[in-house]
Amino acid sequence: MSAAPLAVVGNPAGRRVTLFQEAVRARGLPPARVVAWREVLDGGAVFHAGETVRIDSPGEDPEVERLLRGVSDPTRVEGTGRWYRRFTEAVDAVAGAVAEAGGRLLTGPADLRVLFDKRRCHQVLERAGLPVPPSPTSGPAAPPVRGWADVRELLARPGLRRMFVKLAHGSSASGVLALESGPGGRVRATTSVERLPSGALHNSLHVRRYEDERVIGAVVDALAPDGLHVERWLPKASQRGRSADLRVVTVAGRATHAVVRTAPGPMTNLHLGGARGDLDAAVAAVGAAGGSWEHDALAVCERAAAAFPATLCVGVDLLPATGWRRFAVGEVNAFGDLLPGLTGLPGTTAAGLDTYAAQLDAVLPSARQDPHAPRATCPRP
DSSP states (O other): SSSSSSEEEOOTSSHHHHHHHHHHHTTTOOOOEEEHHHHTTTTOOOTTTTTTEEEOOOOOOOOHHHHHHOOOTTOOOOOOOHHHHHHHHHHHHHHHHHHHHHHSSSSSSHHHHHHTTTHHHOOOOOOOOOOOOOSSSSSSTTTOOOOHHHHHHTTSSTTTSSSEEEEOOOOOOOOOEEEEEEEGGGGEEEEEEEOOSOOEEEEEEEEEEEEOHHHHHHHHHHGGGOOEEEEHHHHHHHHHHHEEEEEEEEEEEEEEEEEEEEEESSSSOGGTTTEEOOHHHHHHHHHHHHHOOIIIIIIIHHHHHHHHHOOEEEEEEEETTSSSSOOOEEETTTTTTTTTOOOOOOSSSSSSOOHHHHHHHHHHHGGOOTTTOOOOOOOOO
């Protein structure tokens, strides 16, 4: 890649592109040429001969959100079904143009189609033998979830009295509801969805609870046309009294970065008030439970990444069971590398590098990752 020009499809003013460009400059390389998502969606994107092309998130641009989802307010939750169709069509167009120019794409279009459909992604992981939360919506013959009546019926099934309802094509916890069924059939939803008196749904940075079934049902009914994925709410391990999970980044198939995310409730997303936890303590807890950080945690993430072989980097949401002994894969994220300031795990070739520098090193001919490099044995100091 040192002799090949770099290009990135993304938001020119976005944080992701900025951090990637910083990693490029730190390696003494010419800045990557930025192809704006607006150009791609308008059909005007051009790729140069021999470019190595990174596809980044189309987020952080209200106009791009409007073009993809057909909504005027980027905080609106609805429209993810249309977003998925427009996004995958655009990715296919990018892939065709890059191939025609003799370039190299670092993200597989077929991988992205699966990664941005939680139902299909869950099914692919399950078929690969990965531990995943049980789901009634991911099988090939699973009926679609048409609305609250279907969700209400699922809540009555054994093992599903606590469940997550997710937009099939959502990201960043948009449209996610953590549902609980209690005595007398009462239900409670924990979600970042704000429902206005008009019925419009908006993403909020404030996690709230709804206990009025009429409101919960209205939210689910409004989201259902975009496609829903349902999975069992697995009890997770805790750290200092807070629910905990991990985001593990893999680069070129190897686990390179990890962060513990903690929250007082079921949603640990950092932008929703979650906080980075203590990775040292998590690794110690795995060992104290008789497990292996390398084989029980990191290896699971690498197996998940192997299901998407045409994609250089993914972020795996790893769910530790109560007691830190077992793990399940909650989700695999195509754009899960936005972890500013997080350096790589000691014992890996990414030690001391952020996620973007690690990706550059993985594709530089002079600094390819050794496939036999040891996994991390402990977190970063």
